[in-house]
Amino acid sequence: MTINFEGKVAIVTGAGNGLGRSHALALAARGAKVVINDLGGARDGSGASSLASQEVVRLIEENGGEAISHGANVANFEEVQDMVQQTIAKWGRVDILINNAGILRDKSFSKMSIDDFKLVIDVHLMGSVNCTKAVWDIMREQNYGRIVMTTSSSGMYGNFGQSNYGAAKMAVLGLMNTLVIEGAKNNIRVNAIAPTASTRMTEDLMPEDVAKIFTSEAVSAGLMTLCDDDAPNRFVLCAGAGGFSRARIFETEGCFIPQQSQTPEAVRALWSELTEQEGQTAFESGINQSEKFVKKAVTYMASQ
Numbered sequence: 001m002t003i004n005f006e007g008k009v010a011i012v013t014g015a016g017n018g019l020g021r022s023h024a025l026a027l028a029a030r031g032a033k034v035v036i037n038d039l040g041g042a043r044d045g046s047g048a049s050s051l052a053s054q055e056v057v058r059l060i061e062e063n064g065g066e067a068i069s070h071g072a073n074v075a076n077f078e079e080v081q082d083m084v085q086q087t088i089a090k091w092g093r094v095d096i097l098i099n100n101a102g103i104l105r106d107k108s109f110s111k112m113s114i115d116d117f118k119l120v121i122d123v124h125l126m127g128s129v130n131c132t133k134a135v136w137d138i139m140r141e142q143n144y145g146r147i148v149m150t151t152s153s154s155g156m157y158g159n160f161g162q163s164n165y166g167a168a169k170m171a172v173l174g175l176m177n178t179l180v181i182e183g184a185k186n187n188i189r190v191n192a193i194a195p196t197a198s199t200r201m202t203e204d205l206m207p208e209d210v211a212k213i214f215t216s217e218a219v220s221a222g223l224m225t226l227c228d229d230d231a232p233n234r235f236v237l238c239a240g241a242g243g244f245s246r247a248r249i250f251e252t253e254g255c256f257i258p259q260q261s262q263t264p265e266a267v268r269a270l271w272s273e274l275t276e277q278e279g280q281t282a283f284e285s286g287i288n289q290s291e292k293f294v295k296k297a298v299t300y301m302a303s304q
């Protein structure tokens, strides 16, 4: 069951360094033609350079693969559209999009400026929106698409000093959930990776001996399973240091309070029942929750 990307065209954003570089090299090693996108700025998003992305192209070509680089800022839709047009002009299709580019502007919420909040949202969330929007109709027409969002434990669970980053990283899962529904009839599958790796983004967080086991390559091994023909859909794969797991939102079965008794005190009184985890469900669409509540109300009314 070898995973193979022969004949596939992939765009990897932020592929000049760290995880994106590793993803791009892994895709190319398994036959994909790869667009190495990178703005080439610093960790906080300042500056720009094409050196790192050109080096990744060189490495891929040296190993007999095909790659081009593009310096689009993912937060700029026109630049992203230009990147996709150049990809189509060169290879005629886009099968895989890895939304990976990212920056950090960490500060506690009380000290964070609105500009730092917006910039992080612009790169992570709007960057993913822009790139996905630019390839979406191409993938629909091809009846084939594999898209991976890059989320984070910081978004799913919180992290001190990362309100901007956490909000953006959770938002890409919201984007994924709806794209899964809208892309299904055109064989577009959308998944997410929640990585932990030793890169410049985490360089001041990990002691050297720990950093050694958190390789980008370990994350890329997991990512490959999210973007081949047999990829799952709506899967959040957590990957770090060789550990792999799945993250998912579950909702408890909950309780029902009839209209005449719907007071805050009544809700609090049923807290343990509404938080009971046995029988909890992972929904496939927002409407599933409304259906559950309607069922509870109908069951109650029938019992009266």
Ligand code: NAD
Residues within 6 Å of the ligand: 013, 014, 015, 016, 017, 018, 019, 020, 037, 038, 039, 040, 041, 042, 043, 045, 052, 072, 073, 074, 075, 099, 100, 101, 102, 103, 123, 127, 150, 151, 152, 153, 194, 195, 196, 197, 198, 199, 200, 201, 202
């Ligand atoms: P990194 O800083 O090594 O690489 C990020 C790359 O994105 C850089 O090459 C940078 O130039 C590029 N980039 C930044 N802004 C861009 C823009 N506007 N347009 C195009 N390219 C841009 O960081 P990394 O650790 O490899 O992070 C990759 C992704 O993984 C990010 O989305 C990050 O949030 C996410 N992530 C990383 C970790 C981790 O442990 N390293 C954990 C959770 C999530």
